[in-house]
Amino acid sequence: MELPAILAGPILRRVDTHNVYIWIATSSPFEIKARLFLIHPNRETASYDYSLLSSRSHAENIKLGEHLFIHLIHLTPINDSFPVNTLLGYNLFFSDESDLGSLGMLSPDDSRSIVYGPLRYPSFFINETETSRVLYGSCRKLHGKGQDALASADLLFEEVYDQLDQRPHSLFLLGDQIYADDVADPIFPSIFSIGKQLMGKGEDLSSIDARLLEKPFCHSLSQIRGRSFIMKNFCQFTSNQAHNHLIEFGEYAAMYLLSFSPQLWNLIQLPTFADEQLGGNIYFAFSDKNYLKEKLQNEERFNEQRKNLRSFIQSLPRISRLLANIPSYMIFDDHDITDDWNLSADWKENVRHSLLGRHVVANGLTAYWAFQGWGNDPASFAPSFIQMIENHFKEMKPGSSSYLNWINSMWDDPSWHFVTPTAPKTLFLDTRTKRTYDFSPRPVEIGNIISETLPSPQLISKTGFEQASASLLESGWRSGEQLIIASPSPLYGVELIQFALDSFVYPLRTFGIPVHEAIDHEAWKYNAKGVSEFLHWIFKWNPSDCFIISGDAHYASAAVSSFYMKKEKQKRIVQFTSSPLNNESFTDITAMMIKMAALLNVVPWKKQSMIQYCNDNYDLLPETSLDSCPSHCRWQEKLTFLTAEKGMMIETSNNMGLLTLSSQLAKNSLLSFNGTDKKEVSFKTINLTEHKNQP
Structure with a gap:
């Protein structure tokens, strides 16, 4: 089998007014150059004119195999900066004198095309308007059930590629971009x-x-x-x-x-x-x-x-085109490496002390870096880190010094969190490698049986938050500005679903049943100490509006929470969750348990607002009103789940989120794909101005 010259890409990665990064994988070594064009609508001819903006490019590349070369092409402006709020296009030129056009990628009628409408090149724009539009999603499995919702974004682009007031400017992929443990x-x-x-x-x-x-x-x-x-x-x-x-x-x-x-x-x-x-x-x-x-x-x-x-397979040409036309940012969750990755302290130690297990994790993380992580913030990876990877792949000899340097570095060294250069800025959290584990017992009760078990992990340690905070401030973000936090695991789920897992599933561990390994149990709310640390940093950062976007849950939802700490402090958090892109899952025994819990708890399910507080022992307890919460509690919250069309609170079919933000409004929509057309449903729009003045 002869491999094609282009294995994947181009994929547009980090973009700001001074940098454009384009990722591509090839089967042969190429020198690759890029050109950036300003695209002008020509009303007289009903077409587009193109003028060269920059040909100043440099390609970093790394050889990972005899026929695997990863390239990250870096474009910089000839003048001070790239223009904003206007359509830009690019082309790549290869050392064999080919370009994207000669490879068939710039011909609208070619199945390999990565252009929209009559545009000559793949395109994007740098948004600095009052309104921000971001696509987001997670959990995309090759053989997942249903249609790939990521294709719905391509259909959206077909409609709005030249309407910048409607075109999304960034794509956030929030974990499980591959399923390493679940291969068809x-x-x-x-x-x-x-x-x-x-x-x-x-x-x-x-x-x-x-x-x-x-x-x-x-x-x-x-x-x-x-x-x-x-x-x-x-x-x-x-x-x-x-x-x-x-x-x-x-x-x-x-x-x-x-x-x-x-x-x-x-x-x-x-x-x-x-x-x-x-x-x-x-x-x-x-x-x-x-x-x-x-x-x-x-x-x-x-x-x-x-x-x-x-x-x-049928939707992949759409996916390839989409990824070439929108800056994308990607963080891992567990399935990018293996299911349950760093689920518990025992899991982490057992795998680390398994020579083959630690090798597989290192392979998975290196692949994540090469195919996802590198393009998120290329400047954050030191030349010595890239050289370390190169040294290992030149030799690939277990036990050698290059092998040991590689495997120890992949387990211990990298910081995977990052901040996007978007407006508003988005802090992507690493909820997998920065965990900390509690060893204080947690009491559980099932009927007449009372026992103890270990709590779920804190998804990010204090040190992890300190590192993320430093990156946020270094990015130029300042207190009082809007902030998006991208967390693979949601801070909120539909509380009934989490109640079912927490009350009916998790306690079975006391009988020695490893349900924590059979069912994901890793939302923030499963460790109130971790939630408290998260809230501490949100209060410390003090954004004007705080939005959390998440995936992982295999359902979509929207929630608004008012948090109070020590009575005098208040902060509102809005969370939007979109999952899965291509992995409909609520058809198994877990769904049956959740549905049974729904029948047993009709009132909590129908009640859209709920009050809870965190006591001194880090227990989350319900209350009937904020005034009823103890005065000495660590924090208290009023949580409201938003509804969409026909009163829907959750969506379990494949979906992709579309978040539209301004200083006044926040609107969350869900896109889906039926194989030929897209569908869009919207949650209730949030008036941020009114919301700030409400208790």
Whole structure:
């Protein structure tokens, strides 16, 4: 299989008035230059004119495999700054004398096109108007159920590409851009083989864990559904979908390329279950009378995943075009590395002391840096950090000094939070590697049984918040300005859903049932000490308006909270959650438990406003009014969930958020895609001026 020259991209990354970054992945080494154009509407000819703004570009690149080169092209202005609030376009030029046009990407009628309407180039604009429009979302799985909601944004751009007062200026991806632990059976063989081809060779995993030389692991490692035992017992991972878990860096790279671009899909013919079974490419745990049952289950799953993959593939040209035309910013959540990543102190220690487990986490984080993190804030990654990665990939020898430097650095060194140069500025939080864990017991009660268990983690430690705060202030943001905080995990969920998890699911740990590993239980509110730390920093920063955008929950919602600390302080927080982009999930036993809880708690579900407070023991307790909360409580809040059309409080189908902000109004809409058209529903618009004056 001959790899295409362009593996993925171009993807527009960090943009401000002095810098434009464009990401692209190639299969061969290229010198790449860029040109930036000012696009003028010509009313007389009903077309567009183009004038060169800047050809001052420099490309940083890193070789990660024999056929994997990641480039970050940096454009700077010839004069003082790039113009704002006007349409800009770009083209890339390669050392083989090709450009995006000769590759078919600038022809509107070509399936590879990344332009909108009659525009000659992919385009964007730098927003400095009173109104901000941001797209956001999370949880996008290749074989997720439903239609990819990210495609709805492309349809929106088809309508408003030249209407800057309606066109979103930034895309925020809030985690689970890939599912490293949940890989579809039909695509696993392609990921395995493409990974090897990208790298030029496989990783010497048996030198990390010699058990991989033994049967059945020496065979099952490359078979469909053959990795579950390895991931659980060798890596100490806890995902219950780890049958095809990504392990090698090349596999993570292949997954990103298949998620962002249609290029490699043109080389793939999805196999049938019969083909893979005949070739001996499927691992079966049973060989006795249970074999037939296992086979039937595997075949049904295979066919369902194959159908979902076909739907995903069809939308990829839209995704590729969208990513080329809007500055994007991306933070990880657990599935970008593995499910339950750093879920608990035990999880982190168990995996770190597993040679294979720590290797996989380092591979996942390096892939995150190369395909997502680098473009968020390129200046934050020192040349020595990039050189360390290069040194490792030149040798890729476990146990060598370059290997040890790499794996220790990926576990300990990077700071992944960042601040976008948008207006308003957005602080992206790292809720995975900056955690702290409480070891004080938490009492739980189920019927007549009273026991103790450990609380959920604080998603960001005090030190983590100090580092994030320093970055925020260094960005030029100042107290009294609007602030968006991007947190992969929501501060608020629909309280009934979280009540069901907290009251009915989480306490089962006291019986030794690892439900905290089977069901995500990582919202901020599951550790009131962590919430209190979060609120402390919001009060300290003192933004004029504070907005939290989140994902992860697999449902969308909107909430407004009034917080009070020590009675005299008050701060209002507005949270918008959009999830999932492509992973409809509320069809399993978890959904059944939540629905049962809804039946048992009709009043809390229907009641849109609720009062709660945090006592000295960091317990969150309900109350009937703010005046009823104890005077000595740490803080108290009034929480209201907003409704959308037809009284909807949550949306569980695939969706993408569209947030429109000004100094007076905040409007949150949800976009969805049905395979041909987009749909938009809106939550109640918030009047920020009125809201500031209400208790």
